[in-house]
Amino acid sequence: MDNIKNQWIKIIAEGLAKAASAKGLSLEKIEKRIIVEHPPRPELGDLAFPMFPFAKDFKTAPPVIAGLLAESLGELEIGSVKTAGPYLNAFLDRAVVAGTLLKVVGEGADAYGESDLLKNQKIMVEFSCPNTNKPLHLGHLRNDAIGESISRILKASGADIRKVNLINNRGVHICKSMLAYQKFGEGRTPESSGIKGDHFVGEFYVRFNQWSKEDPTAEEQAQEMLRMWESGDAEVNKLWETMNHWTIEGIKKTYESTGISFDRYYYESDTYLSGRDEVMRGLEKAVFYKDKDGSIRLDLSDIGMDTKVMLRSDGTSVYMTQDLGTAIARHADFPFDRLIYVVGAEQEYHFKVLFHALKKLGYSWAQMLYHLSYGMVNLPEGKMKSREGTVVDxxxxxxxxxxxxxxxxxxxxxxxxxxxxxxxxxxxxxxxxxxxxxxxxxxxxxxxxxxxxxxxxxxxxxxxxxxxxxxxxxxxxxxxxxxxxxxxxxxxxxxxxxxxxxxxxxxxxxxxxxxxxxxxxxxxxxxxxxxxxxxxxxxxxxxxxxxxxxxxxxxxxxxxxxxxxxxxxxxxxxxxxxxxxxxx
RNA sequence: GCAUCCAUAGCUCAGCUGGAUAGAGCGACGGACUUCGAAUCCGUAGGUCGCAGGUUCGAAUCCUGCUGGAUGUACCA
CATH class of the missing domain: 1.10.730.10 (Isoleucyl-tRNA Synthetase; Domain 1)
Structure with a gap:
């Protein structure tokens, strides 16, 4: 169809040039100024060329130009034309077009629709990114659907695609389900209770929130568990590994049933340390600075924003820390021309800062990062709220x-x-x-x-x-x-x-x-x-x-x-x- | 407060770089199965494109202001 359009643009351009020279005028850059449209109703034609843009050149009304053009075109081999007010409409030769169609889309033409639009481009797409304390919900399904589909579309356009996931498997929220399991789990397992792993763990996350209402020390105990985890406590780490495994296996089953897949999984537990090192290097290079309160920060006044914490005053990592580490690791693994983060719109600020930080750290590929921001999925009654139990699993x-x-x-x-x-x-x-x-x-x-x-x-x-x-x-x-x-x-x-x-x-x-x-x-x-x-x-x-x-x-x-x-x-x-x- | 985004039919959504009478589906109403499966097809009704200006030959589309809503503005993710 593109070929057909281009053919017509050439023909229209020639016709216009001829019509103009007959009036002693010459037009410049005709082809680029020609607009191709589709008429609002099929009986008007297959392609439409509005003559408005040439009114000034001809110093006449568009309908008149359409008439002059039709006259200068005369009889054509690839179809016919008809004026309709300020438009010149083209009718394609149906038999010819149908013939090309049947040739192009023969039986078994699985590649039809593919192009080399993005040939030789390496594109990494990050999506899904679940937490390991609960199963996927409707919001993830939108994320997964967009991420998977975009990856397939870009691949069909010739790009070399790498689909990646990032498992958020550390932090205090993960410790909450672990703690509840320790307290109330009684040694049960997904197998023994016949519950899918991610749902099994999710129940303990819910259980924690109930318990924390009764016991005011619950939150504190979770924080303590996080400290034990970070210091490498063997028992805590073993529990963490077990429960993470349960959740991830469960989530992978969901991916399988929805046709989602990844070329590589990244884990926050692997990247937060390298992120921390990166922040320290940034501090040495004076890209970051140490605040009075002991935290390491990035000054964003040059892009009209405040400051952002890169590392907590106690030396532990924030979300930003590990995302720095992850991005750097990814570029080392797969030197992409583009990295697309499929993440909700509520994190736009985060990515603005992340990209800026990487740029400041001197990574030239920072400008190849793109946040594909998507909107929320709401219910007819309003937002999904985990506290009110309206989250759609x-x-x-x-x-x-x-x-x-x-x-x-x-x-x-x-x-x-x-x-x-x-x-x-x-x-x-x-x-x-x-x-x-x-x-x-x-x-x-x-x-x-x-x-x-x-x-x-x-x-x-x-x-x-x-x-x-x-x-x-x-x-x-x-x-x-x-x-x-x-x-x-x-x-x-x-x-x-x-x-x-x-x-x-x-x-x-x-x-x-x-x-x-x-x-x-x-x-x-x-x-x-x-x-x-x-x-x-x-x-x-x-x-x-x-x-x-x-x-x-x-x-x-x-x-x-x-x-x-x-x-x-x-x-x-x-x-x-x-x-x-x-x-x- | 400030920043970003959104606003199209009763509801859910399309509308390409500005272009001809703004389109679907659902819902409502009315038609079409002795003929390739009726999870289908056809028709009718339903719209000040949030409001007000501006740019332009021409605006749902671009610009400004306003109103309403969402999100963000954490040593959460």
């Missing part, structure tokens, strides 16, 4: 979604057709969830209504899956009846109805959509595109009988188009982590 949500899907499958009596009902249910549930989370622009806050928003009708993930499943079923039938169509030929000129034409244009615009998503770091571009395409297919197969078209060649051509649509849906699903299923 990730595993629980996935389970209840799957249950809802399963009921639907049974109600529609599709159980026999889909094969394994549970597997299919969870795949559909995942599609509902991921589509819902990714269809919203990342930077915006969003409302998650578990009851209404995750319906399986309309603008949803399951709708997309439904359309692709329908395609599969049509293609199966076509194969079954292949004898009937043996001698048929694909003839792109037969695909000339409006429904087919809209579909063809959509399929051809897929690579451009992926590029846009990569440039904007915005998976919702792909999500929206997939919905538009699925919807256009829905219209097409209602309007245009495929197997029963009454003409072998037409059927064969429509099958080729249908296959192209399936290919685009498949490739697009992968970018937004929606499982492809052939039956539902």
């Amino acid at each position: 990730a595993d629980d949500l996935l389970t209840s979604l799957s249950e809802m899907v399963k009921e639907e499958i049974l109600a529609k009596e599709r159980a026999d057709a889909v094969g394994d009902v549970d597997v299919t249910s969870s795949k559909i549930a995942l599609a509902a969830l991921h589509y819902f989370l990714l269809q919203v622009s990342p930077y915006k806050d969003m409302v998650f209504n578990p009851k209404e928003s995750l319906s399986f009708n309309g603008n949803t993930g399951p709708y997309l899956q439904y359309m692709s499943a329908r395609i599969c079923s049509i293609l199966d039938k076509y194969e079954e009846r292949s004898v009937e169509f043996e001698a048929a030929l694909v003839d792109s000129s037969l695909l000339n109805s409006d429904a087919e034409w809209e579909l063809i244009k959509l399929v051809l615009s897929f690579p451009a959509q992926v590029k846009q998503a990569a440039n904007e770091l915005n998976p919702s571009v792909v999500a929206t595109y997939l919905y538009d395409t699925a919807k256009a297919f829905g219209r097409f197969y209602h309007d245009c009988p495929i197997l029963g078209s009454g003409d072998k060649n037409l059927t064969c051509s429509r099958i080729a188009l249908t296959k192209a649509v399936l290919q685009v849906l498949k490739n697009g699903f992968d970018l937004v982590n929606i499982p492809f299923i052939s039956k539902m």
